[in-house]
Amino acid sequence: MTLPDVSSLLDVLVSKTRAHFSTMPEALQNVQLVGLHTGGVWVAEAIARELELPRPVGTLDIGFWRDDFYHQGLAPNRRSTSLPFGIEGAHILLVDDVIMSGRTIRAAMNELFDFGRPERITLVSLIALPGRELPIQPDVVGLDLSLPAGQRIKLTGPDPLMLTLKET
Amino acid sequence: MxxxxxxxxxxxxxxxxxxxxxxxxxxxxxxxxxxxxxxxxxxxxxxxxxxxxxxxxxxxxxxxxxxxxxxxxxxxxxxxxxxxxxxxxxxxxxxxxxxxxxxxxxxxxxxxxxxxxxxxxxxxxxxxxxxxxxxxxxxxxxxxxxxxxxxxxPTQAMLDMLTIRRHKGEFSNLKVAIVGDILHSRVARSQVHALKTLGAGEVRLVAPLTLLPSQVDAMGCRVFTNLRQGLKDVDVVIMLRLQKERMDGALLPSEGEFYRYYGLTRETLAYARPDAVVMHPGPMNRGVEIESAVADGPQSLIMDQVxxxxxxxxxxxxxxxxxxxxxxxx
Structure with a gap:
């Protein structure tokens, strides 16, 4: 199957994000961007650049909050969580590259709450796949996509950003 | 038992x-x-x-x-x-x-x-x-x-390795001296295994002969009985506690004499590289194996270790x- 070009997909995501905040433009100027390692951080950086939002963006590694620890152990290649702003009372724009089961976002929200009580979390995902296992839905999606059985999609980068298919 | x-x-x-x-x-x-x-x-x-x-x-x-x-x-x-x-x-x-x-x-x-x-x-x-x-x-x-x-x-050795890596980076470039009561020290044994496994450039053991294990050669380290020679140009100095409670023979004339020959002082530390770091697994015997001015000085990582x-x-x-x-x- 042909995969979409990431830069045009990012354009779509940025304009959908702007549209999502069309009734509350001042809220968009006050959001704090948080990307999920690794792909979500690249997408968050692109959104910050296009919408001229403050940087550096926050980054989250949800490795210690995963729910499959007793099956998989700790994932290798952990990155650092860095939130260079207060979470308490903030409107967080939480960004990931791909959402499927929703378990990563569950873990991310649990981790965020350990840093404070955000006023609101808006969830943005470049790609949404079917297969949700938790009642978590993104507010803004670049592209809804279905994959053939046994395949998954991954964002690679950062230069250039590309989508690649992998066998599970 | x-x-x-x-x-x-x-x-x-x-x-x-x-x-x-x-x-x-x-x-x-x-x-x-x-x-x-x-x-x-x-x-x-x-x-x-x-x-x-x-x-x-x-x-x-x-x-x-x-x-x-x-x-x-x-x-x-x-x-x-x-x-x-x-x-x-x-x-x-x-x-x-x-x-x-x-x-x-x-x-x-x-x-x-x-x-x-x-x-x-x-x-x-x-x-x-x-x-x-x-x-x-x-x-x-x-x-x-x-x-x-x-x-x-082993966890003491790994926290020491973490402390070294965070301050000095790659192990292969490092000269590390472990100084003091090697004979009774489980910490020293684990540190030697960890440093060797992680590929440290050179591991030195510095102690009087009475505080070295009889099979010290098998540990694969350079052995020094002179502190100043042992510290020359090292990047990391790890001091060990003198384990008085485990000494069941006359291994040392006195604590004072041990300090005179093997205590880490500002004067003896000067033999190491100027950017050398100082570690100690604690608890410290100040004035027996280490001078307070060194333990609390700018090269000390002892609180980082904790x-x-x-x-x-x-x-x-x-x-x-x-x-x-x-x-x-x-």
């Missing part, structure tokens, strides 16, 4: 996939695993920035601190590590309870297992105690060695407990 030195196969610490199940000794562990422990510990250090200084990895699990020998720092940092992983922690000072009433170690263990513990952190004055316990417990209980006799103190101890113990506890529960674990 007297416990024989370890007789278990070296791979008792790992499962078939090479994952950590027990953490008893650095010897026999591959470099990749030691690096993974350091990487994991590094990422646990960031948790101190959050409002809630905990992660949920061991939520609902029970860690038992089983201390047959006195300890303040090691026990406190193991307790804090387990609590930051959200485990429930039980501290047992066995020296003053069951064993003094005649209960055997095996009976104590079986009672604790019946309380459904998931990990035992064991300190014992006999070499091989942690291996013995690992051979006796039911599967699915992780054993962490918090120091056994003169044999090993902070890194929590992160390393979180890494080892989480890896061993998860290693006991993953698919394929024995």
């Amino acid at each position: 007297q416990i024989c030195p370890p007789a278990l196969p070296g791979d008792v610490q790992l499962d078939e996939q090479g994952r950590l199940r027990h953490f008893l000794d650095i010897q026999g562990l591959p470099r990749a695993l030691l690096t993974d422990i350091l990487d994991t510990a590094d990422s646990f250090r960031g948790i101190g920035d959050a409002q809630v200084k905990k992660v949920p990895l061991l939520r609902g699990r029970t860690v038992v601190n089983l201390f047959f020998e006195n300890s303040t720092r090691t026990r406190a940092t193991f307790e804090l590590a387990a609590k930051r992983l959200s485990a429930d922690v039980l501290n047992l000072d066995i020296g003053t309870s069951s064993s003094s009433k005649g209960e055997t170690l095996r009976d104590t263990l079986f009672n604790l297992e019946a309380m459904q513990a998931d990990a035992f952190v064991v300190r014992h004055s006999d070499s091989g105690a942690a291996h013995f316990i690992a051979s006796q417990v039911t599967p699915h209980v992780a054993i962490i060695n918090a120091g056994d006799g003169r044999h090993a103190h 902070t890194n101890g929590i992160a390393v113990r979180m890494a080892v506890l989480s890896m061993a407990v998860s290693g006991q529960t993953q698919k394929g674990a024995a």
Whole structure:
């Protein structure tokens, strides 16, 4: 199957994000961007650049909050969580590259709450796949996509950003 | 009770996939695993920035601190590590309870297992105690060695490696001197194994002949009996505590004489590289192995070691407990 070009997909995501905040433009100027390692951080950086939002963006590694620890152990290649702003009372724009089961976002929200009580979390995902296992839905999606059985999609980068298919 | 030195196969610490199940000794562990422990510990250090200084990895699990020998720092940092992983922690000072009433170690263990513990952190004055316990417990209980006799103190060695790596980077470029009571030191043994496995450029042992083990050559280090020569151009100086409680012979004329020849002072530290760092596993005997001005000076990383101890113990506890529960674990 042909995969979409990431830069045009990012354009779509940025304009959908702007549209999502069309009734509350001042809220968009006050959001704090948080990307999920690794792909979500690249997408968050692109959104910050296009919408001229403050940087550096926050980054989250949800490795210690995963729910499959007793099956998989700790994932290798952990990155650092860095939130260079207060979470308490903030409107967080939480960004990931791909959402499927929703378990990563569950873990991310649990981790965020350990840093404070955000006023609101808006969830943005470049790609949404079917297969949700938790009642978590993104507010803004670049592209809804279905994959053939046994395949998954991954964002690679950062230069250039590309989508690649992998066998599970 | 007297416990024989370890007789278990070296791979008792790992499962078939090479994952950590027990953490008893650095010897026999591959470099990749030691690096993974350091990487994991590094990422646990960031948790101190959050409002809630905990992660949920061991939520609902029970860690038992089983201390047959006195300890303040090691026990406190193991307790804090387990609590930051959200485990429930039980501290047992066995020296003053069951064993003094005649209960055997095996009976104590079986009672604790019946309380459904998931990990035992064991300190014992006999070499091989942690291996013995690992051979006796039911599967699915992780054993962490918090120091056994003169044999090993692997989490102390790993927190020292983390401290060195954070300040000095790559091990292959480093000259490291371990100074003092090598003979009685389980810390020194574990440090040598860790430094060798991680590929340190040069490891030196500096001590009077009476405080060197008889088979010191087998440790594969450069041995010095002169402190100034031993410290020349080193990047890292690790001082050891003079273990007076373990000395059962006339090994030293006096503490004063030991300090005169082997104490780390501003004057002797000047033989090391100007950017050398100074470490000590604690508790320190100020004025016996180290001068206060050095222990509290700008090159000292002694307080960093304590902070890194929590992160390393979180890494080892989480890896061993998860290693006991993953698919394929024995």
